[in-house]
Amino acid sequence: MRRRLISILLIFCLLLLISSPAIAQSYSFQLPEVTVDAYWNSDGTLSLDYTFLFVNNPSGHIIDYVDLGLPNNNYSDSNITAFVDGNQVFDISSSGFKGEGGSGVAFGLGQYSIPPGSSGTVRAHVENITGVLYIDNQDNNYASAVFGTSYFGSSYVSGKTDLTLTFHLPPDVKPEEPKWHAAPSGFSSEPSTGFDDQGRITYTWENANANGYTQYQFGASFPKTYVPSNAIVTVNPFAGVGKFISAAIVPILCIGGFIAIVAAGLASDSRRKKQYLPPKISIEGHGIKRGLTAVEAAILLEESLDKIMTMILFSVIKKNSAEVTTRDPLEIKINQPIPEDLQLYEKDFLTAFQKSGSDRKKGLRDMVVNLVKNVSEKMKGFSRQETVAYYRDITKRAWEQVEAANTPEVKSQKYEEVMEWTMLDRDYGDRTQEVFRNTPVFVPVWWGHYDPGFGNVASKPIGAPISTGVGSPGLPGADFAASMANGVQSFSSKVVGNINDFTSSITSITNPPPKVSTTSSKGGYRGGGGSSCACACACAGCACACAGGGR
């Protein structure tokens, strides 16, 4: 009589506990690693790759035959190959399969049989098993693919098994479409997902503490459109199988006393779950709003108002529209006529400074309110999040240009070119001091119009054109940096008094109390929208185009 590992239907675990001792004592081995790849093909068939690492115990019988259970009989022996330690074996037959009540194939290992005390790797490949898919009974638009791993009798196999099973879903199935079913105990509830070298979605379950005598059943469902409709079994042949098992099969199998290796294509209905993707809500619209000035970007980035007004001050000075006459208190002289190409907020700024006291303060407040509203208008339909990231990146790159300059002259020139963008940096003051601490600064030619005490340029006639570019060195870097930083910090005290009160007077107009807890507002004004924002219409995703016009 041939002594061998033989198989039966794995689902009947009960019989394993009462297998025939005479046979059971013949084999004793461990199964430290089992790897299974199940390929659910576009033609609706299943291909399997099994790799077993057998460690035969010294007292065990030589492992000369291995049975591999399969889901059904819908396969051809010619589509099966097997190897032992890389050596192909040719003794493959369905007729030799000894599993009771199931389907499968037997491998005769022949000269590559694994002796007691040795180990060997058995690989088996089975192609194109048909009749393995069923309609998912929770969604009849889905095909259900369920697979149970082979296992051996607990009398023969001992120790832990590192079991890895990978489902390769049909080609072109999209990541959001398939759903996995509940995993067996001991496996993570969520498989690892990925793509194989063919771009197919993979679900991988692994358990280093599995064993070789338990059947583990896994499942997934995917839209049935990815396989031919005639490849899906419409009637589950195992319907009512539970009753049948308990009433008839189990007693028969107990008598037979076989051990089991099988893969089963049962449709498990009750425990399947969809893959959880983080919830996402999206809306059609624009992405980045390009073309904002640095001052407008500062509004969007919710920079402090004293910094923003300092930026405007620099801006009008650079455009030769004004110059500082005294810095404490801050007073400016406005050059007439005011150039036409000034931004509206620059004009409003100058207009405000033509007044004094509370009128000036009110003028500056109105200037900021209008600026916030205009930025809100410009941002309609654009993504605030992406736009903020865009201008943050511009700021980052502006600093990189300055820091990469090799000489003080080039550094100063670069700084003058991108100064308004560097000011958007929250660490603008510290960073300016860091960059210029140990280097002389070639101050911009307009610097004297900002710093009346700086003599080199102060003698220029008021209103004379000021070219952009770099003047002569005349200010230690540290002094320059401190002047820049302090200029920002002290703007409020010199012009608008308490900056918090000033900001509150603006937010009471531009930004009613936030409505949603998810808003990431830092408590400042909002330049990017608000409850009155009309983005819903500004976005593309509505059907109002051509809605009845033209009659």
Added chain:
Amino acid sequence: MNSVINKIKSKVTSRNDSLPKQGLYHFDFQEIGERSRIHLRIDPDGSGLLIVNANRIVHLNPTAALMAFLILQKSPHNQAIRKLTKAFAVTAAQASVDYAQIANQVNELIKPNGACPIHDLELDVTPPFSSKPSAPYRMDLAVTYRCNNDCSHCYNARSRDYPELSTKDWHLILDRLWEIGIPHVVFTGGEPTLRNDLPELIAHAEKNGQITGINTNGRRLSDYDYVDSLVKAGLDHVQITFESYNPDIHDSMVNAHGAWKQTFAGIRNVLETSLYVMTNTTMLSDNSSTLPQTLEFLADTGVPTIGLNALIYSGRGLSVNTGLAESALPSLLHCAREITSQHNQRLIWYTPTQYCNFDPMQLELGVKGCTAAMYNMCIEPNGDVIPCQSYYQALGNILTTRWRSIWNHELSIYLRERKGIPSKCSACSLVKECGGGCPLVMKTKGIV
């Protein structure tokens, strides 16, 4: 937010304790002075579309779609988490955190004056016209081509005595549209008020859960009792064509003496109701010079929303020769924007244009492109489906042709995928927004 929601009286048309199947679900939230009609469309892959008052449309992935369903059903939190963990491979803790975040967003989105989805909620923004809907959002129902006006620029290319379906057939159509997943229908024509069964059709659609509107010349609305019958039927919005503040210009353009008087009376009547009211004016050489006065007149009348469009190159529009060049539009719309802004009115610009000639985004009018056979379609009086109400090429009949065949008709795909974009546009950075303008213009002018 919770306090707000607690006050809301909810009516769920399709209430179901189990997980949602593919289809359309309607939720009606009402409180004093505020009403939200919400539609949640669940697609076969589990993803969803949340449509607020037939206006704001957001896209949901399968997880968010299920969460939105549970939120709109006001499922108790613990029950919702149980359902989520049953449906998805996710821990209760993770589901709870995500659910709370989505609840915040959904509850804000469904409020008529809720937070801005882009700036306050910071939803992901996808490119314009990038979504691939499974069905249109809106279906225009040209229930008749009869009309008591005779506009010289009318886009209607059919005869006035075109065959019309019975009331019963239109009921079937409305039911069919609901099954397909279309939440919004607009009765148009011709002149839809010439069908005496219009209130009955509106009532049927409303019973389904659909949002209804009419596009009308407004003349029959001069009868307040008739307006009342429409309101009682459940009508949600009305758009009235109003060509000029000057009665002579209006009557001349619509070729009907005394029409202006009736139309204006109709406007005043509907403004007395709870209907969402807007006018629409086609800007042609006949009336464009009076646009500022017309807009001021409508503002004084109290019209809250103003629609403007250019000539449609179909029907008589092909030969009327009163259409304005696209390059002439910016100054008119700039003026319109200023006037409507002064009066706190909403301005809607309809016409898809080539952005190189006229870019609506520059005037903050939003992204306007052709949405035929994508976001909207039209059904003719005999049940034929056409890509839009002025593109007269039948794609099949809604009563006899499978929807999939209509939706995936060669012309539907041609328009939806914008296969007719002129080659000169391929390198343009605005091609996604623009889409080449109106396909009828391209066809008429031989661009394609």
